[in-house]
Amino acid sequence: MKRLYLILFLGLILRVVWLDKFPAGFTADEAGQGYDAYSILKTGRDSWGQFLPLFPRGFGDFKPPLYMYTAIPTIAIFGLNEFAVRLPTAIIGTLSILILYLLAKELFPEKIALISAFLLTISPWHMQLSRNAWEGGLGILLFPLGLYLFLKKRYNWAFLTWGVNLYSYHSWRIFTILFIVALVIRQKFFKPVLLIFALALLPIVINYKSVLKRASDVGIFSAANTLSYLSNRKSPPTLFDNKYIFYADQFFTNYLSYFSPGFYFTGHRPDFSHLNFPGTPLHYPVEIIFIAIGAILLIRHKQFSYLLIWLLLAPIPAALTESSNSQRAITIFPLTVLLSAYGLAALSRYYKVLIPVILVSFILLVQTYLIKLPKNPIYSQRVNYKEVFTKAIAINSKYDTIHFSRVFSVPHIFVAFYSKWDPLDYQKHTQDWIRYVKADKLYVDQLESWNLGKYEFHDFHxxxxxxxxxxxxxxxxxxxxSSQHILFDLGDTRFAEINPK
Incomplete structure (x- = not known):
């Protein structure tokens, strides 16, 4: 147990130290999760005035609510700031190491369980997930926990855990439902305990329109994707050339991309999300050997069928969206760590060579994280946003109005977050912003203009x-x-006074 405690301690240190500074910047999603949690803490309602919502509107994307609720205690203790908003994911990430250890110990000898815990601790993919306030990391804790309880025949707790997982992240929601269906087909029982899962699923079914809102924007069936197909057509549809064949082809192309080694072991992926470090693989390149060996050995394992179901179903949620994306493929991640650990254990005679290679890879990852990434940030990290918005808030009393252009993504949430805007007043403003729905827009920031007090957001003319x-x-x-006097110059952002008093 001593080695497990050391691994957990290392995992906690790697996830908590300098949490407010690294990753550099703070995304709109993080600010939104934090401010909604702050609003519920202060008023019992989210930023749209909904009482303890299961389907918070957010920016119009209706994120699952679980992360928002986990942030309430940390914000209550530490206040509304980056550290408090990110702390739940760091704690969840550390607990995930323990849960994966327990699951691996149930499946394999303890040696492999310890290797699993260690690989997860220093994993590039998991380091990205557990230092951002991102809801997908919850599933890395909850799904393996549910499977562990299931294998221990604690069926009530297993299905309850999986029911909670429906409210963690869109990909985990789809995958968990598919996994339960596969279990029912395989086992042909569980009828009483399925009631627990069905009750958790019921609100999702009732509110399916909100649940599907995000899919209508990024899914392969989205209006934009369909329009792209139709606009490129040069002849009328036929039996083998129509939009349904187009959808199927796109789905299977996406699905197979998640079995490509290049997706996991190189830094060249098509998604440029805030969880994708430039040039950083999801797994260390040396792990391609471990995962391949682990997959081959797993065929003879007594629990092979459960893990095969996991492997085959995991890419489906991500494949239903328009392009390969490491965030949406998160459902496969704990399994790849287990396979890597299983394969590494089989190569124990080569530990003297392999362990130093892994540690050097980890050191290079830390160097990228602490030195290279802040110098070459991803745009979605909004690296200079804190400086821009805190500066605007600090001098706001000098002006009648403050105008932000559309250069800024959902700027109102940064104003609210960094000023700790009164949630009751913010909720009054959202009653005006709801007109984005009547205007048939997907998100608030697609409105022509909107305001939060004296702060106004619109295109510049x-x-x-x-x-x-x-x-x-x-x-x-x-x-x-060029003739306009610039008051402040913050990187690529300019502040200009117009006809001051």
Missing amino acids: WERESKLQNALLISSFGDFP
Whole structure:
């Protein structure tokens, strides 16, 4: 147990130290999760005025609520800041190491369980997941926990855990439902305990329109994707050339991409999300050997059928979206760690060579994380947003209005987060923003304009903006004429006073 405690301690240190500073920047999703949690803490309602919602509206994407609720205690203790919002994911990430150890110990000898825990602790993929306030990491804790309880024949607790997992992340929701269906077909029983899972599923079925909102934007069946297909057609549809064949082809192409070694072992992936470190693989390249050996050996394992079901179903949620994406493929991740550990254990005679290779790879990852990434950040990390918005908030009393251009993604949430905006007042503003639904928009920031107090958000048109009185304009340098005096220059962001008093 001493080695397990050391692994868990290392996991906690790697996930908590400098949590507010690394990864550099703070995304709109993180700020949104944090502010909704803050709003519920203060008023019992989210930013849209919904009482303890199961389907919080967010920016219009209706994220699953579980992460939001886990952030409430940490915000209550530490206040509304980056550390408090990210701390739940660091704790969840550390607990995931323990749960994967328990699951691996149920499946394999303890030696493999310890290797699983260690590989998860230093995993590039998991380091990304457990230092961002991102809801998908919850499933890495909950699904393996449910499977562990299931294998221990604690069926009530297993299905309850999987029921809770429905509210963690979209991909885990789809995968968990498919996995339960496969279990029912395989086992041909569980009727009483299925009631627990069915009750957890019921609100999702009732609110299916909200649940499917995000899919309508990024799914292969989305209007944009269908329009792209139709616009490229040069002849009428036929039996073997129509939109349904197009959907099927896109699905299977996506599905197979998640079995490509290049997706896991190189830093060249098509998704540029805030969980994708530039040039960083999801697994260390040396692990390709371990995973391949582990997969071959697993065929003879007594629990092979459960793990095969996991392997075959895991890519489906991600394959239903338009392109390969490491976030949406998170459902396969704990399994690849188990396979890697299983394969590494079989190569024990080569430990003197393999362990140093893994440790050097880990050191290079830390170097990328602490040094290279802050210098070459991903745009979605919004690295300079804190400086921009705290500066605007600090000098807001000097101006009648403050205008942000569409250069900024959902800027209202950063104003609310960094100013700790009164949630009751914020909820009043969202009653106006709901007009985005009537305007047939997917998200709030697709409105032509909206405001939060004196802060206004819209496209910039210099002829109009130049006539404002005592206003502060904040945008990129390209939105200002060369003759305009710039008050502050923060990277690629400019502050300009218009007709000040």
